[in-house]
Amino acid sequence: MPQIPEKIHELSVGQLSARSGAAVSALHFYESKGLISSRRTTGNQRRYSRDALRRVAFVRAAQRVGIPLATIREALAELPEERTPTREDWARLSEAWRSELDERIKQLGRLRDHLTDCIGCGCLSLENCVLSNPDDVVGEGMTGSRLMGERRTPANSG
Template sequence: MTQSAGVSIGYLAERTGLAVSAIRYYESQGLVEPWRNAGGQRRFLRADIRRLSFVMIAQQFGFSLPEIRNLLSQLPGGRTPTAEDWAALSVTFRDHLDQRIETLKRMRDNLDGCIGCGCLSLSKCALYNPDDDAKRYGAGPRYLMGDRPDSRKEV
């Protein structure tokens, strides 16, 4: 198969291990952009093997499809991304991963105690989160999300 002729969806499925239906779904989500040949068949860049592999890896790390689409939008369309293109993307991806790692560490370290959820059900919440001060930072487990009891934000 030549690059100019593209690769079929079946070939892409075989190379990535994805079902054809999954590839079509990723297409509908804007993660790959095939074209149609003269016979009306979908054709993909060979580089879409790498794009879809990236999608699969990013999903394993907990990234949503909109987040993945945003990351992939940094790559050039219509041509095979170069090593430099992927390196530039990896900087952003690394930053996102670092943030997730920090969140996971906070969750691991605080899972057995108060996670800043604002429920005030533990006796130590009276010391750690008196009067549900965490609510001033917004909804959800604020201390797990990175807010700190001493980072007094004004509402």
């Protein structure tokens, strides 16, 4: 990674891209979504403060674990402006995401465990499939396709 001299307090979009590993287009996208900010020079060029490096790293790490950009933006909004996020900031913010990630891991485990059953089942029923309709009570009790007359709904299960 190219080194940026300490005396430089602002980075061009090219410098931020080279140092962070994020494409210039990604940086523009992050800025449009409110994840990072820049100021404009008199020549209308973007200039990013050095803390943008840490913010971009934070965004990219959060994206790698599947955190939506809106959630990342909310987390970054909790930090004071123009302050580089610290390890403690990351720990505090990521702790809030732990339960969401744990639930996603459980869902992926269920998908993995039922994938072979689904392929072998042959029901081709999106309405009753354990994978595509995981909360279907009837689907938990039976496998395979169903006849229309066998279907019971809360309205007619009397």
